Amino acid sequence: MKILVATQKPFAPIAVQGIKEVIEQGGHELVLVEKGTKEDMIKAIADCAGLIVRSDIVDKEVFDAAPQLKVVVRAGAGYDNIDLAEATAHGVCVMNTPGQNANAVAELVMGMLVTLIRNRYNGTSGTELLGKTLGIHAYGAVGRNVARIAKGFGMKVSALDPWVKDEVMEADGITPVHNLEDLYKNNQYVSLHIPATEQTKKSVNKALIELLPKNGVLINAARKEVIDEESLAEALEARQDVRYVADVKPDNAAMLEEKYPERVFFTPKKMGAQTSEANINAGLAAANQVVAHLKDGWNRFQVNK
Ligand code: 3PG
Numbered sequence: 001m002k003i004l005v006a007t008q009k010p011f012a013p014i015a016v017q018g019i020k021e022v023i024e025q026g027g028h029e030l031v032l033v034e035k036g037t038k039e040d041m042i043k044a045i046a047d048c049a050g051l052i053v054r055s056d057i058v059d060k061e062v063f064d065a066a067p068q069l070k071v072v073v074r075a076g077a078g079y080d081n082i083d084l085a086e087a088t089a090h091g092v093c094v095m096n097t098p099g100q101n102a103n104a105v106a107e108l109v110m111g112m113l114v115t116l117i118r119n120r121y122n123g124t125s126g127t128e129l130l131g132k133t134l135g136i137h138a139y140g141a142v143g144r145n146v147a148r149i150a151k152g153f154g155m156k157v158s159a160l161d162p163w164v165k166d167e168v169m170e171a172d173g174i175t176p177v178h179n180l181e182d183l184y185k186n187n188q189y190v191s192l193h194i195p196a197t198e199q200t201k202k203s204v205n206k207a208l209i210e211l212l213p214k215n216g217v218l219i220n221a222a223r224k225e226v227i228d229e230e231s232l233a234e235a236l237e238a239r240q241d242v243r244y245v246a247d248v249k250p251d252n253a254a255m256l257e258e259k260y261p262e263r264v265f266f267t268p269k270k271m272g273a274q275t276s277e278a279n280i281n282a283g284l285a286a287a288n289q290v291v292a293h294l295k296d297g298w299n300r301f302q303v304n305k
Contacts, residue, residue: 003031008036026294049294050069075283135189138194151173232252247267
């Protein structure tokens with residue numbers, strides 16, 4: 001059977017090689033569409049049984065064009081780019097690869113933070129992370145890796161996640177927080193790791209951001225949709241000490257960069273998971289999951305049940 005890997009943002013070549021080997025060892029054929037448009041994906045998918053994507057949009061149009069499709073694996077964590085209802089309506093199993101790129105994203109979070117507080121390495125006097133407070137908004141795979149690295153910097157780490165038991169956080173040396181307002185009020189740095197869902201979209205707003213203590217920093221390596229962008233602009237205007245750092249540029253990034261050049265920092269392109277290691281981990285996991293599903297219906301990480 002044919003398995004399409006359609007990635008607007010390509011995996012590292014070494015990961016593509018590994019994916020190819022897994023697919024061929026499973027008795028299938030790799031079809032590779034890198035840096036393509038949605039039309040390119042639609043053309044290539046007509047006779048494919050499996051699809052591997054990253055943040056690429058997989059919607060009704062794609063499912064309608066894929067009569068033989070049985071499984072889609074999002075090589076990564078967030079699957080907000082995939083229309084799950086349409087997948088189910090078309091009888092397609094959708095899976096993600098939880099945790100496989102989490103360390104890469106977490107390392108970038110800390111890197112962005114250091115870049116900001118050392119004034120983008122311009123030689124002027126910055127600040128340090130040692131002894132500072134970090135609040136983690138959602139303690140999933142990325143949040144846990146951020147906590148692990150932040151503890152290495154000597155930060156005091158706390159986290160809010162209604163799905164994670166206090167004992168789990170405590171065993172990690174993290175203080176559990178049960179109230180969202182407290183998380184923002186009591187931490188100089190807050191790092192967002194919530195997925196973009198109907199409940200979380202635009203949920204981080206001026207009211208929350210304004211709770212940050214003096215010189216507070218909000219870091220977003222999750223999704224731009226979770227921030228209420230208008231409200232973010234208002235918060236940055238009202239609180240001239242607050243800073244915002246993101247690997248997921250808001251739509252109003254250019255305006256914010258012009259107005260607050262010292263207080264906002266955005267990577268040019270979302271690149272949290274863009275490392276060879278993460279590409280290999282997530283890419284190979286995705287390839288193995290597609291092959292396993294096509295073999296015997298394996299669906300451990302199915303997200304459209
Ligand atoms: C994820 O959800 O796994 C991350 O946001 C990485 O996304 P990417 O594959 O588009 O880099």
